């Protein structure tokens with residue numbers, strides 16, 4: 580029983596502004612440890628994919644002036660060019676899997692973008708083919724959440740709600756979308772994971788929990804800001820990998836910084852839950 584929990588670094592290089600990005604990394608590691616798990620931070624430093632960054636290496640990445648955003652399409656290329664970067668969920672899952680780690684935590688997974696159903700995060704196909712347990716607050720609310728929910732179902736990725744029957748939407752607890760099953764304890768999550776592994780379909784299993792209630796934002800308020808941010812992104816021709824970082828940054832600005840402590844709080848809560856789950860798994 581290794582109790583290891585993989586943590587991604589794109590949230591630090593591309594998701595949160597300094598100095599909160601560095602705090603996020605340190606606090607997620609602390610949260611995993613508090614729950615009895617062993618944090619393993621994953622990232623790329625000068626071409627080396629590192630599974631288990633030291634705190635110093637993690638800070639180095641967080642302060643890097645021009646880090647790459649690493650997903651499966653550029654993972655090998657970033658390494659071959661000796662670049663440094665933060666790994667998104669897809670690349671983190673791959674590297675974690677190679678190291679025999681089966682639990683990972685993040686904030687919100689990527690998904691199908693609004694208004695552009697062809698822009699699908701590499702997170703989704705990675706979840707469809709890499710059998711890890713991923714703890715998150717659902718998919719990021721900037722996305723087309725019903726389309727993302729459908730995608731998960733189509734590709735056979737079980738969605739387990741931890742003490743909720745609704746798929747959370749990252750900044751907000753309520754989306755009106757359903758989970759596949761509810762688990763009220765980490766032991767129950769362990770039992771679902773065991774059954775999923777035993778069935779051997781080879782997909783990931785998502786475990787979702789709503790953002791901490793004291794920070795969550797009303798869905799209506801969030802929607803208005805997203806509509807504005809999405810319109811601006813389109814007007815400015817923001818595309819591809821730049822879209823998610825742009826929208827997260829604009830939401831932080833439009834909310835006068837309120838999304839940042841919320842993002843930190845949910846990252847910590849997810850790391851804590853992942854740590855607790857890791858302690859009850861047999862592998």
Ligand code: PSU
Nearest residue numbers: 589590594667668686687689700701823
């Ligand atoms: N969770 C957060 N903030 C983030 C991310 C997750 O709270 O920035 C990152 C993850 O690394 C995820 C990525 O893999 O956003 C999705 O980016 P894209 O939509 O470009 O695939």
Ligand code: MN
Nearest residue numbers: 698699700819
């Ligand atoms: Mn994309």
